[in-house]
Amino acid sequence: MAESSKLKQVFASLDLPLIAAIAILYGLGVMTIxxxxxxxxxxxxxxxxxxxxxxxxxxxxxxxIGVRRFFEWSYLLYGLLVISLIALLFLGDATRGSHRWIYLGGFAFQPSEMGKLILCLALARFLALKKDKSFSNFLKVLGLSAASGLFVLLQPDLGSSIIYVVITISCLWVWGLPKKYFAALVGSCLACIPIGWPFLRDYQKLRILTFLNPNIDPLGAGYNVIQSRIAVGSGGVFGKGFLKGTQSKLQFLPEPHTDFIFGVFAEEFGFVGAFLVLCLYAFVLWRILLVGLKSKDLRVKIFVGGFTGWILFHVFESVGMSMGLLPVTGLALPFMSYGGSSIISLSCGFGLLLSACLDFPKRYE
Incomplete structure (x- = not known):
């Protein structure tokens, strides 16, 4: 009877609207793929x-397993993450010049994707133990984050390394970092732009330049942006209808099932469909934030902050680059873009998020 009562309590704590919204996004993604x-x-x-x-x-x-257990394991997991990222640079198979994937049979996995979740956990544990919001603690957080983020950048994976920065900033914001340190961080990032430009690969430079003016290389790097803009714009208010989009069917739109999946969806379902999808993402983010607001555990609050920043930036960047409003980075649209690493990592994060709603102290004694 006790076990039955506990199970009922577990299922009663589940955020069914959140799970339903995720399932709908995944279903729309499969349909669009x-x-x-x-x-x-x-x-x-x-x-x-x-x-x-x-x-x-x-x-x-x-x-x-529960989020509290993963907080306990977070430092060990983070150490394993850094080791795997270093090993990947030397042992990983290069795909399009990048060492990002581990290949197992017919499947490929990106450690940097799971690393986003591990970084959220490690920063949440570290910051929750630091009551003093001093500059030294601020530098320690930056060092902790850089231990993984720099190796992701070296793969090279500029998009994911930006996500690591976003997660770090989001966690620091929830922690309550003084605004003067935030100003210093933003200023340092802006100052690094001209310094870091020479270190970017040629294709990365070209992506930024074609974002500013796609017509610089309309048949090369600017082609993707131009075709995606056409796809989104040609959808009109209600779209052309399922399976009737011409940009993907005639193979004008590159990477339609991954990078530019929002363009495919917007062409077939129009402004109304795209708006409803964005509303679904807004609903998901709201439900995530509710967990952080209701939780009394500072670690959970900081974890929620990092997790929210992760998803929000993915949606913002993926939709923005499909509309030609942001540079192309290859970041997946959560639960809709094709790919296992992203959806599995996000699902693990949502599993931990849902477990944060539980309150079984005896489980962790």
Whole structure:
């Protein structure tokens, strides 16, 4: 009876509206991947369905293990993350000049994606123990974050390294870092732009330049942005209809199932469909923030801050680059873009988030 009562309490604590919103986004993603790869077989759709099953299982496992246990393991996990990122630079197979993936059979996994979750956990634990909001503690946080972020940048993966920065800033904001330190951090980032420019790869420089003016290279680096703009704009108010988008069907739109999946969706479902998708993301972010507001555990609050910044920036950047408003970075649209690493890492994070709603002190004694 006691076990039955505990199980009832567990399921009663689940945020069903949040789970439903995530499921809808995933379903829309699978549907859009099918449309984007229509005529190329069902390979991408089948693999995304497998990714979804694995992600759902991971969410359940992380939910029952609990966020408090992962706070205890966070430093160990972070150390393993740094080791794996270093090893990847020397042992990983290069794809398009980047050492980002570990290949297991027919599947590829990106450690930097799970690293985003681990960074949220490690920073939450570290900051919760530091009551003194001093400059020295601020520098320690930057050092902790840089221990992984720099190796992600060296892969090179500029988009993910920016996410590591966003997570760090979000966690520091929730922690209550003095504004003068935030001003110093922002100023340092701006100062690093001209310093870091010579160290960027040629394709990264070209992406930034074509963002400012896609017509610089309309048949090369600017082609992606131009075609995605056309896809989004041609959708009109209500869209062309499912499977009727021309940009992806005629293969004008590059990477339609990953980087520019929002462009495919907007072309077929128009402004109304795109707006509803953005509303779903806003709802998900609101439900995440509610967990942080209700929790009495500072670690959970800081974790929620980092997790929110992670998802928000992914959505902001993915939608922005599809509309030609932001440089192309290749960041996935959460739960909609094709790929296992992103959806599994996010699902693990949501499993921990949902577990934060539980309050079983005996489990952690």
């Amino acid at each position: 099918y449309s984007a790869t229509y005529g190329q077989g069902l390979g991408y759709v089948e693999r995304q369905l497998i990714n979804g099953i694995v992600a759902a299982m991971a969410m359940v496992v992380f939910f029952f």
